[in-house]
Amino acid sequence: MDVMPQQPPQSHDPSRRPPLDASDFSGASALSALRDPASEDGVPPLSLRTTLRRAALGVVAGAVLVTGAVVAVPDDGKKAAPPPVPGPVSRALTATAAGSPASLSDLTALIGDRQQWVGTHPSDARSWAVLGTAYVEWARRSADAAYYGRAEQALKRSLEVRPGANGNTAAWVGLAALANARHDFGTAKKWGETVRARQPKQWTVYPALIEAYAGLGDRESVKTAVERFTALRAGVPALVQTARMYLDRGWREDALANAQDAADRAATPAQKAECLALLGELAWERGEPEEAVAQYGAALRADRAHHPSLAGRARALVALGRTDEALRDYRAALAQLPRPEYMLALGELYESLGQEEEARGQYAGLREALDRDDAQGVDNALLRGRFETDHGDPDAAVDLLDAEWARRHRSAAVADALGWALYRSGDPSAALEYAARAVETGGQNASYAYHLGVIQKALRDYGPARRNLEEALRSNPRFSPLDGPAAQEALDG
Known part of the structure; x- marks a missing residue:
């Protein structure tokens, strides 16, 4: 299906399923094309009921990207979806319209509702955009990258x-979020900046731009985008x-103040859990594992489906020497x-x-997980490189x-x-330049300081090495x- 010029440059990976032809998106065939991937080679069945048992990375950016599809496409008066009735679909739309994460069950209901709707209303651009961006959010929150292909198809159909030039900027926002989810930050930036150039007050695009700029290491653009987002949607x-x-x-103090304010003002369990998990992450970064355990536990009490908090608590429990509990939480996560x-x-534990x-x-x-993600267009070079460096082939990691x-x-x-x-x-x-840059731009990250100290020690630059290890x-x-x-052994040496 040719959707140029809206479609960004795509990699030509023969292992990836080609986009559906336009004829696949008519009437009931549209619904079956999105709901019956089990017949495709190499793609697992995408049963929402099955996947719901896996859980959620509840990210505010993901909630906002669904919001973009909900609020950013003007109604053309033709074949538009009717107002939702009270219930999980309505709750999901209400949450995302506020830029907040929907619960997993409500997100599931929204996806099912839009799947059914586009099956009989295949010319409803807004609903295709809602469905595509909801698929992106589901993929993030279930760690099921197979949904990214579904998202791409739905957004292209929209x-x-x-x-987009005729007002469908919501689909462009969805494509920016999809590119971020696949760690293709350059493409995400292009989509986001295209929307911003046309509609600079469209607040839903700024979380996608913030994530793209962060992935590219553009700290000044992150700052500008955060400030603009705050001005438009405090x-x-x-x-x-x-x-x-x-x-x-x-x-850290500024981060803590804003995170605590967010947690105090959070209005839904999913939103509350996201804020409390951030407080747990901040406590961990400060070297306060007891506080981190408490905050992650509070996040799980607010929303039992916030499984990233299980992994965060496990990491903090390791630091406290409570390894049996840590193993339990990692396995559960x-x-x-x-x-x-x-x-x-x-x-590593x-x-x-x-x-x-x-x-x-x-x-x-x-x-195996990285290979599966690769097949769905996800760029995991950073994580794969880290793994190969310490547990595999460092030369391959360098490449x-x-x-x-x-x-x-x-x-x-x-x-x-x-x-x-x-x-x-x-x-x-050669390593020194990059390690020094990481410490300079990466905040007070203990791992970055450790790496730089070890590299400086290898170069016999003992004074700076000692300072960074300390x-x-x-x-x-x-x-x-x-x-x-x-790190302690290197410092002792």
């Missing part, structure tokens, strides 16, 4: 019915975005939300406990991360990972079950 979502910006800059980063964290066979099992599962840097994915996280990979591959001189251990002395003891 643009086919009504091009409230809990803007406070969360502001807190995250301050956290990334290492301004992975049972509901099988994200590759949780597999890596659990594998097993390794720190001397359980080598269990660690190898997690690392094997991690590789992966160098390619990310060439794509202008120049966040502090990529700089740190590339520097560490270069060091581990035997080139500390900073890592002062900032968060138990930042990693493997690297925390290694």
Whole structure:
């Protein structure tokens, strides 16, 4: 299906399913095309009932992207969806219209409702945009990347019915969010800036722009976008975005003030859990694992489906030496939300406990998960590079991360990972520049300071090495079950 010029450049990966032909989106065939992927080779069945048992990464940006589809497309008076009746669909639309995350059950109801509607109203651009952006949110919150392909098809169908240039900027916002979810930050930036140029007061586009700029390492553009978002749509979502910006800059007190304000003002269980989880993350970054455990526990009491809080609590429990409880929480999180980063964290915990066979099992599962994501167009080069650096082939990690840097994915996280990979591959001189940049731009991150200190020590720059190792251990002395003891050993040396 040709949707140019709205369609951004796409990679030509033969392993990915081609877009559906326009004839697949008529009447009931549209619904079946979106709801019966089980017949496709290599794509798992996408049963919402089954997937609901896995859980949720409840992100405010994801809620806002659905909002964009709900509020940004003017009604043309033709074949538009009727007002929702009170119930889960209405609650989902109400939550997202406020820029807040919907509950998992309400999001499920919204998807089912829009699937049914477009099956009989295939020319309703707005409903296709709602459906596509809801698929993006579901994929994020279930760790099921197979939904990204569904999202792409629905958003393209929306643009086919009504091009973005004719007012369908909601589909463009959805495509920006989809690109961010796949870690294609350059494409997300292009879509977001296209919307902003046409409708600078369209507040729903700013969370997608903030995420894209952060992925590209453009801190000044992040700041500008956060300020603009706050001016256009002050409230809990803007406070969360502001807190995250301050956290990334290492301004912990400012981050805490905004996150606490957001938590105090949160109006729904899903929103409350998101804010409390952010407070848990801030406590962890400050090296206060007891407080982190308390905040993550509060998030889970607010919303039992906020499974990222299980993984966050597990990390903090490791720092407290409560490894049995940590193993319990990691396993529970992975049972509901099988994200590759949780597999890596659990594998490293097993390794720190001397359980080598269990660690190898997690690392094997991690590789399989990354391969599945690759097949759905997700760029996991950063996580794969980190894994290969410490548990695989550092030279391969350098190649992966160098390619990310060439794509202008120049966040502090990529700089740190590339520097560490270069060091581990035997080139500390080349590593120094990237590691120093990560510490300079990445806030008070204990892992970044540890990596820089080790690299400086290898270069016999002992004074700065000692300062950075001390900073890592002062900032968060138990930042990693493997690297925390290694940092102390390096400092002792």
